[in-house]
Amino acid sequence: MLRRFFTYYMPHKKLFLLDFSSAVFVAVLELGFPLAVQWFIDALLPNSDWPAIVSVSIGLLLLYIFSTFLQYVVNYWGHKLGINIETDMRQQLFQHVQKQSFKFFDNTKTGHIMSRITNDLFDIGELAHHGPEDLFIAVMTFVGAFWIMLSINVQLALVTIFIVPFLVWIIVFSNIRMNRAWQQMYSEIADVNGRVEDSVSGVRVVQSFTNEEYEIGRFKKNNRKFRKAKLLGYKTMAFSSSGIYMMTRVMTLAVLVFGAWLSFNNRLSYGELVGFVLYVNILFKPVEKIAAILELYPKGMAGFKRFTELIDVEPDVKDAKDAIEVGTLRGDIQFSDVSFSYDHSKPVLEGIDLSIRAGETVAFVGPSGAGKTTICSLIPRFYDVEAGSISIDGIDVRDMSKKSLRSQIGIVQQDVFLFTGTLKENIAYGMLDATDEQIEEAAKRAHLEKFIEGLPDGYETQIGERGLKLSGGQKQRIAIARMFLKNPPILILDEATSALDTETEMIIQNALNELAKNRTTLIIAHRLATIRNADRIVVVTEDGIAEQGGHDELIERGGIFANLHRVQFQR
Numbered sequence: 167m168l169r170r171f172f173t174y175y176m177p178h179k180k181l182f183l184l185d186f187s188s189a190v191f192v193a194v195l196e197l198g199f200p201l202a203v204q205w206f207i208d209a210l211l212p213n214s215d216w217p218a219i220v221s222v223s224i225g226l227l228l229l230y231i232f233s234t235f236l237q238y239v240v241n242y243w244g245h246k247l248g249i250n251i252e253t254d255m256r257q258q259l260f261q262h263v264q265k266q267s268f269k270f271f272d273n274t275k276t277g278h279i280m281s282r283i284t285n286d287l288f289d290i291g292e293l294a295h296h297g298p299e300d301l302f303i304a305v306m307t308f309v310g311a312f313w314i315m316l317s318i319n320v321q322l323a324l325v326t327i328f329i330v331p332f333l334v335w336i337i338v339f340s341n342i343r344m345n346r347a348w349q350q351m352y353s354e355i356a357d358v359n360g361r362v363e364d365s366v367s368g369v370r371v372v373q374s375f376t377n378e379e380y381e382i383g384r385f386k387k388n389n390r391k392f393r394k395a396k397l398l399g400y401k402t403m404a405f406s407s408s409g410i411y412m413m414t415r416v417m418t419l420a421v422l423v424f425g426a427w428l429s430f431n432n433r434l435s436y437g438e439l440v441g442f443v444l445y446v447n448i449l450f451k452p453v454e455k456i457a458a459i460l461e462l463y464p465k466g467m468a469g470f471k472r473f474t475e476l477i478d479v480e481p482d483v484k485d486a487k488d489a490i491e492v493g494t495l496r497g498d499i500q501f502s503d504v505s506f507s508y509d510h511s512k513p514v515l516e517g518i519d520l521s522i523r524a525g526e527t528v529a530f531v532g533p534s535g536a537g538k539t540t541i542c543s544l545i546p547r548f549y550d551v552e553a554g555s556i557s558i559d560g561i562d563v564r565d566m567s568k569k570s571l572r573s574q575i576g577i578v579q580q581d582v583f584l585f586t587g588t589l590k591e592n593i594a595y596g597m598l599d600a601t602d603e604q605i606e607e608a609a610k611r612a613h614l615e616k617f618i619e620g621l622p623d624g625y626e627t628q629i630g631e632r633g634l635k636l637s638g639g640q641k642q643r644i645a646i647a648r649m650f651l652k653n654p655p656i657l658i659l660d661e662a663t664s665a666l667d668t669e670t671e672m673i674i675q676n677a678l679n680e681l682a683k684n685r686t687t688l689i690i691a692h693r694l695a696t697i698r699n700a701d702r703i704v705v706v707t708e709d710g711i712a713e714q715g716g717h718d719e720l721i722e723r724g725g726i727f728a729n730l731h732r733v734q735f736q737r
């Protein structure tokens with residue numbers, strides 16, 4: 167895990183070396199300071215050697231100015247290093263999530279993903295900056311200080327070292343507890359995020375059921391759990407820092423008293439006593455520093471662990487090694503003995519055989535939950551088949567690159583997702599580099615023109631989050647305009663007009679008919695009137711494809727379709 171963490175330093179090697187060497191230099195200077203004081207008191211003061219005092223002071227001053235500059239480097243560039251690593255990881259995670267397949271999103275809460283990408287990485291930057299650097303300096307300072315202390319007075323040094331095991335105990339003990347607390351905290355904040363995401367995107371449902379109090383109650387529960395976890399972390403932190411504080415002060419006093427006694431017996435000079443007391447404080451600094459790292463470490467590592475968990479999720483739909491970049495497809499679609507299930511238990515499709523000719527319009531009808539949407543989701547590989555195969559123009563879709571395959575398929579669904587931004591941007595989502603003319607042309611063909619002309623800001627009109635200010639029919643037309651821009655040879659209309667009133671549906675239907683021209687079109691429809699013109703109708707039931715044929719042919723046959731038709735048209 168640690169090794170993996172360090173790989174993230176590689177792109178920032180120079181920054182790391184700059185920061186690290188500056189920090190080491192500052193530490194060395196700190197280590198030398200008590201020696202200088204000791205020498206000052208014992209050698210320079212008694213002789214009243216004024217010129218020497220002045221020149222030594224000037225030398226020290228210059229060193230300190232340099233060291234101040236280096237401290238600036240450590241504080242600014244060191245943190246820059248940390249932040250760079252943090253943003254690298256965040257970027258990587260976002261990219262990784264974008265590549266995940268539908269199954270991943272079916273099984274992962276949006277709030278949890280958001281949490282991973284934002285909060286979980288907050289402490290990584292600090293750890294990345296302080297971790298290795300402080301650890302090295304702490305060890306170096308500790309060893310250096312103790313070595314100098316031994317050389318000043320062995321007995322006094324041994325008295326000092328006596329306290330160290332107690333310190334270590336406090337640190338290790340609290341570290342374990344903190345580790346647990348921070349992991350818990352991250353998991354709780356993910357739940358809090360999940361709640362926020364749910365109740366905000368579902369706010370219309372919440373309010374129409376007047377379930378605000380219920381939601382508030384649920385949120386409170388999660389929020390409290392978060393508070394508890396974080397509080398436990400801080401409690402442990404407070405315990406450990408108080409403990410460390412007390413030990414260091416007691417130790418300083420002990421050294422002072424024992425040192426005084428040694429000094430009365432002429433075994434220690436005043437300069438040595440002062441120097442020693444200064445070293446005691448220097449000796450404890452690295453211990454405190456290590457404690458601080460140990461505090462930072464579990465926090466950062468808890469986040470890093472959650473980061474790697476997500477990074478290690480391989481998308482289950484991905485490009486084959488030598489995936490084919492298909493150009494423009496004709497649109498001959500062939501399902502051969504296709505079986506599929508969402509969770510490997512209950513099969514949704516079993517042994518589906520179906521061929522669709524290029525340019526054909528095929529309508530899928532049947533009860534809801536039968537698997538119509540599922541059939542269509544398999545073509546662009548939103549999910550991969552479990553058995554059998556799907557090919558387009560004779561090439562298995564699994565051999566094509568996802569990007570080139572999906573560029574050939576357009577999908578219009580019942581729910582149209584609009585992004586925050588302008589109307590123009592939303593239409594251009596079908597072709598990111600579309601010119602203004604192309605966008606206007608697409609809007610015209612989608613019968614959006616009049617609507618857009620009526621808007622004060624026209625194409626630049628801002629669409630609220632999820633386009634709430636637009637009606638279903640308007641959103642649907644934006645989706646159609648996107649398709650005109652994308653211009654794919656294969657088109658899937660999944661209940662595109664099901665949510666619309668009959669009048670709006672007629673207008674949209676015209677636009678859709680225009681869109682479907684010269685494309686292989688798969689229409690899933692609820693209302694049978696919308697599929698009258700289909701070349702072929704495929705009736706899907708829970709047992710698979712029950713019957714297929716032309717509209718009149720199926721009515722004559724008197725099967726399931728004829729039944730559905732009777733129910734819808736002759737009450």
Ligand code: ADP
Pocket residue numbers: 272508509514533534535536537538539540541
């Ligand atoms: P239709 O479009 O004909 O109404 P679907 O293809 O949406 O039917 O669904 C077929 C079956 O698969 C249903 O039983 C449905 O519950 C299930 N299903 C659909 N989508 C998912 C999913 N993302 N995860 C798990 N099960 C699903």
Ligand code: MG
Pocket residue numbers: 535538539540660
């Ligand atoms: Mg469906």
